[in-house]
Amino acid sequence: MRFAGYEFEHVCDIEPLRDKGGVCVRFMPQDRYQNARDLPLNRYGAGPFCRFRIPTRFHVSGVYVLTIDDELRYVGECANLSARFNAGYGNISPKNCFKGGQETNCRLNNLVYAAALAGQHISLWFFQTANYKSVEAALRSSLNPAWNRV
DSSP, rough: EEEEEEEEEEEEOOOOOOOTTTTOOBOOGGGGGHHHOOOOOOOOOOOOOOOOHHHHTTTTTEEEEEEEEEEEEEEOOOSSHHHIIIIISSSSOOGGGTTTTTTTHHHHHHHHHHHHHHOOOEEEEEEEEETTTHHHHHHHHHHHHHOOOO
């Protein structure tokens, strides 16, 4: 798929974990965090969340795009795509739900969860580049994706 002159490779469809009835499984990892410092939840830490994985063969840097029903929703950059999704977005750490944690991980996972519940088709696309920071900035600026504005 082409976005603003860059050709993106389809990585996979994002398929959150589902129960035997086909319903997206809801996760609330913040309940497992031993909050000794009594930190408040971050803006997106209340969830709910889902779990998902992408193929592990993408240990490369670049820019990724999430589409919902073939419509661009989010542009991001990473040094390692598989790690970004499998240890970040797709598996929310309990600590990340609280102040000082990864708000973006929580926000994106919750948006994926909501899209999956709504029966929408979620796809991940990737453009490999060492200049991922500048390419991502240019794409965000020119495309203004909805989930980057939340």
